[in-house]
Amino acid sequence: MRSINRFTVAGNVGSVTSFNKAVKVSIAADRHWTNDAGKKETRTDWVTVTVFDDQAAWIKDNVSKGQPVIAEGRISNSSYEKDGETVYTTDLVATTFNAFQVANANTSD
Template identity: 40%
Template sequence: MVSRNLFVISGNVSQTPRQFGDKALKTVVTIAVDEFWTDRESGERKKRTDFLTAYTFNKKIGDFIQAHAKQGYQVTIDGRIRSNSYEKGSERVYTTDLEILRIDAHPPRSEASSGDLE
């Protein structure tokens, strides 16, 4: 049986991406992902937004994120899920992390189409 560790996220950049380390070793971006559904009892349309944080240690991808994934831009991220743990005081903390392998970024529709009309 073949196994895969892959995720795809499509949403909007919710904060300015951040780089960490002297040589920008780690780049972190937070994505807002909306979920819509219709309430069965009231028939009302509902929405929930999840804020997901993804990272990369790849300098080329990190530089692309800094240059092209501005707040409000639409992005699609492909990557893999990583499990990690660290000590915080006397307790072990376990995390599930999203590692970016590929990213596409597009400006908001109003910004992308504003230059097309002239």
């Protein structure tokens, strides 16, 4: 059987951090459910999305905090050393990244 590593996240941008040829976009994706007591609950998952090259340059210039986005790609685990400690990360490495304009509530038709 062929294996697949493909994930999609849709949510709102929390931050965009630029690096040399990449950007890391923090995306807030909300989960909603009803608990056992019948109360509606919401939790936010923060997903780090890494984007490279030309697409990264476009994101740096055109994407901002709060903007709705959708990204698709593969999950990648890595680690690095910081202050003598190993820091483990899990990122979605994007092959597709789309940003949407926020509708202006004050605009009339």
